[in-house]
Amino acid sequence: MNTAPGPKQNIVLIGFMGCGKTTIGRILARMLGCPFVDLDQLIEEKAGTTISSIFAERGEPYFRLVEAAILHELAAPGPQRVISTGGGIITRRRSRRLLKQLGYVVWLQAPVEIILDRTRRNRDRPLLETEDPKSRIQALLDHRQPHYREVADLEIDTSGLDPEETACGILESARYHFAH
Numbered sequence: 001m002n003t004a005p006g007p008k009q010n011i012v013l014i015g016f017m018g019c020g021k022t023t024i025g026r027i028l029a030r031m032l033g034c035p036f037v038d039l040d041q042l043i044e045e046k047a048g049t050t051i052s053s054i055f056a057e058r059g060e061p062y063f064r065l066v067e068a069a070i071l072h073e074l075a076a077p078g079p080q081r082v083i084s085t086g087g088g089i090i091t092r093r094r095s096r097r098l099l100k101q102l103g104y105v106v107w108l109q110a111p112v113e114i115i116l117d118r119t120r121r122n123r124d125r126p127l128l129e130t131e132d133p134k135s136r137i138q139a140l141l142d143h144r145q146p147h148y149r150e151v152a153d154l155e156i157d158t159s160g161l162d163p164e165e166t167a168c169g170i171l172e173s174a175r176y177h178f179a180h
């Protein structure tokens, strides 16, 4: 892969909660030997608190502002990176434009049942803290799907694959993309 510095050389993972952005991003960065940035983790580090607390104390609109500002910081030139984003990053038009400029954008997908199963294992996703998380997931997906589609260079259904297989597939496609 071309490792020349520049925002266009990044691999950027987008997709709904539980689709594997953090898990697969970490594996991809290890395969490439490049830094891994998880936007949710970066937000928590910079804010000195958890995403759940930010939602509870300042609300979602404030979280979105912070998220967009940190995404903007990542657009500065630097070494090639793998960047995992938060599931709702595509809800702001300006962030969608920025994502496309950041690099090769991969949309990780999974059906609602699998998302439900994967996100049940912990309680750090404030938007799913509801009596009926399945309906919430479906409603959010309906709203977000066109936005994910708009920015994606590659779409991958992760449901039949393990994270390593998914990462290998992304690497192959990214290599082709950066070479042409």
Ligand SMILES: Nc1ncnc2c1ncn2[C@@H]1O[C@H](COP(=O)(O)OP(=O)(O)OP(=O)(O)O)[C@@H](O)[C@H]1O
Binding pocket: 015, 016, 017, 018, 019, 020, 021, 022, 023, 024, 040, 084, 085, 086, 087, 118, 119, 121, 125, 158, 159, 161, 162, 163, 166
């Ligand atoms: N391809 C996969 N196959 C099986 N399990 C997976 C896969 N991808 C992720 N998982 C599991 O699903 C859970 C959620 O994955 P992960 O945290 O990576 O999702 P995410 O997209 O980063 O979510 P969020 O947007 O909330 O940060 C983890 O427990 C992970 O091990």
Ligand SMILES: O=C(O)C1=C[C@@H](O)[C@@H](O)[C@H](O)C1
Binding pocket: 016, 017, 040, 051, 085, 086, 087, 088, 089, 124, 125, 126, 127
């Ligand atoms: O889908 C979403 O809106 C979110 C996903 C997570 O990655 C976090 O960014 C946060 O919990 C919000």
Ligand SMILES: [Mg+2]
Binding pocket: 021, 022, 023, 040, 084, 085
């Ligand atoms: Mg994540």
